[in-house]
Amino acid sequence: MKIFIANWKMQLSPEESVRTARSFARVFKNYQGQAVLCPDFLSLAAVSKILAKSPLVLGSQDLSAFERGAYTGEISPVDLQSLGVKYSLIGHSERRAYLQESDKLLAAKIKAAVSNKIVPVLCVGENALERKQGRAMAVIKAQLKGALQSLPTATLRSLIIAYEPVWAIGTGLNCDREQALRVKATINEWCRRGGFKKIPVLYGGSVKPENAVSFLGNDGFDGLLVGGASLEASSFYQIAAL
Ligand code: PGA
Helix, strand or coil, rough: CEEEEEEEECCCCCCHHHHHHHHHHHCCCCCCEEEEECCCCHHHHHHHHHCCCCCCCCCCCCCCCCCCCCCCCCCCCHHHHHHHHHEECCCCCCHHHCCCCCHHHHHHHHHHHHCCEEECCCCCECCHHHHHHCCHHHHHHHHHHHCCCEEEEEEHHHCCCEEHHHCCCCCCCCCCHHHHHHHHHHHHHHHHHCCCCCCEEEEEECCCCHHHHHCCCCCCCCCCEEEEHHHHHHHHHHHHHC
């Protein structure tokens, strides 16, 4: 089954998140697929209640590598799990760029997610300069290696990888289907060689109802990670119902 993840980032106030989540619950009432909402942390508890009787699943945009203790400002994966979080984005390019998240930290976060039964969604992708210099594949392989190499494959059965070319995020620029699929093949091959079996690979970066279908279909991606077009139930539904 394809998986569709809505990343609300820090776009909505808690009140707006509640309103939007209610509208998602209405629109997705009879939905039979796998769709995940990732609100910001302040809205998570309220959104969790709204989604309780809905087919929609709760996700988080990040989590702490630590479970409990003196870690000011962190959000425990233990508490996320008890709120009903089933998936967590890890290493989104905005966190890598603005918060300098390192591969070592991402590896620890993946481990923390898995030990709390939260599916880690590791985000990878090259920026515009890296692409221009022909280094996209090398950058992506280095990101995979950095975050995953130290982790035993047996513990990572629930891993998902999201390919998000940084230059396509929030820009309206589309990654060409063939190019995106070449990256998917590289990720699949890297995982196979590393002993990771059947890891779903999602695509993200300016996905809209109009272009979503081009990334799916035969031999396409295993789902989509959506930012801007996930802020409205009807547009996300058009994508998630594909
Ligand atoms: P976008 O964001 O769909 O607005 O490009 C995707 C993401 O950052 O996950």
